[in-house]
Amino acid sequence: MGSAGAGLLGASVVSSGCGLPPNRQSETNVVVVIVDSLRKDHVGAYGNPWIETPNLDSLARESLRFTDAYPESLPTICARRAIHTGFRTWPFRDWHAPKGDDVWRYGWQPIPVGQATLAEILKGQGYQTMFVTDTLHQFKPSYNFHRGFDVFEFIRGQTRDAYRPHWTLDREKMRRTMAKVRGAMRQYSANTAGRRSEEDWFAPQVFTRSSDLLGAATQPFFMVVDCYDPHEPWDPPQKYVDLYDDDYDGGEPYTPSEGPSDYLTQRQLKRMRALYSAEVTMADRWLGRFLEKMEDLNLFENTLIIILSDHGHALGEHNIVGKPVQALWPELTDIVFLLRHPEGKGAGKTNDYYASTHDVAPTILGMLGIQPPEPMDGQDLSVILDRGKPESRDHFSLGYHNFVWARDEAYVYFSRNDGTKAKLYDVRVDPKMRNNRAADRPEVAKRMFEDYVLKDAGGPLPRYRTPPAFR
Incomplete structure (x- = not known):
């Protein structure tokens, strides 16, 4: 696996000794962590009693935890467009499917040129801006997710990323893969054939590189850490799988054949759930390493942290596996959303506001006292921390294709x-x-x-x- 990026951390974007830009009232750093496909019901802080997520649970105890959070639209790119801009992607009007892409979902297209990104806004306010991700769909420059970032590091090799030639695939891994999904695993198997230690898996790479950048960053900074795990394929190191399953000798359901789950036996479905759970625990462990680095650098006292997922993943609960567009049950729609204030406001509390992906940008700007270039669709959730109320939502709507x-x-x-x-x-x-x-x-x-x-x-x-x- 490797990475591609732009920019090196060096001198401050705003020279030392200069005052705050006129539209900024805070020297608070901002970290946004996106964890792809993380189901709310697979996190201890949200009530799961058996999956090990100690770092998410610990952070939740220091955060305001939204209990009824949903993406404003699915899947990956649609949700991220909202996170980065504060504008809804749904209802997908005037959609033009990108040419040459292997995903065809309404709203799946670049961030519009006319929409300012959060990174652009904060960079204009003197923030150093950094972006680390292995979410392959964002790598194309035409998708505009790199806009406004001084540093963007793209870690190659996830899923269908054409990173390494097929003939370099791990033949032993392909032999262990369930026959029905071997075709879907060929590129990924080639991309990951060179792994030698846990640090070579994707979540460790994302959080390790993000930790490295923390140590070199000039404050105030804005960092987006976008981890594609626990998105399928689910092939974590064996020690994580052993937490949830043992004595399995069948073909590994590393990735689903999206749709009805009736091609899986109950034993195979149990194995799939174990692999997903293991991937969640691995991602949580390396998130913990990142949080430890923040603690070592004394960043908790002046850094706003938001952690959220973009959607979940069906694991047979309604006889469906994967993310089919018609499967809008809780396993797909319910997301994690944690807001940690550097002064501890809201710590350990819950809120049932219908928080969403397009609320991230206005919440950050509201917390920092920065006015966006134009009103955003989302709400500033930071007012809840001071016992205020965002605009009422007596209902919520979303779209998926x-x-x-x-x-x-x-x-x-x-x-x-x-x-x-x-x-x-x-x-x-x-x-x-x-x-x-x-x-x-x-x-x-x-x-x-x-x-x-x-x-x-x-x-x-x-x-x-x-x-x-x-x-």
């Missing part, structure tokens, strides 16, 4: 974006969403689609013709 989702305190609804294929769950009595009530409560489903989804979207939702390559 041609499906939509909405919830309020009583119901969760999702359907195609024209209202067909509707599902409705009364989460007051059915929090795991097992009993679809759309047929016997059609008036509720209609209300949620019309009053929540369509009103939030500003009218009927767009539909795009699927190209032949993706049919």
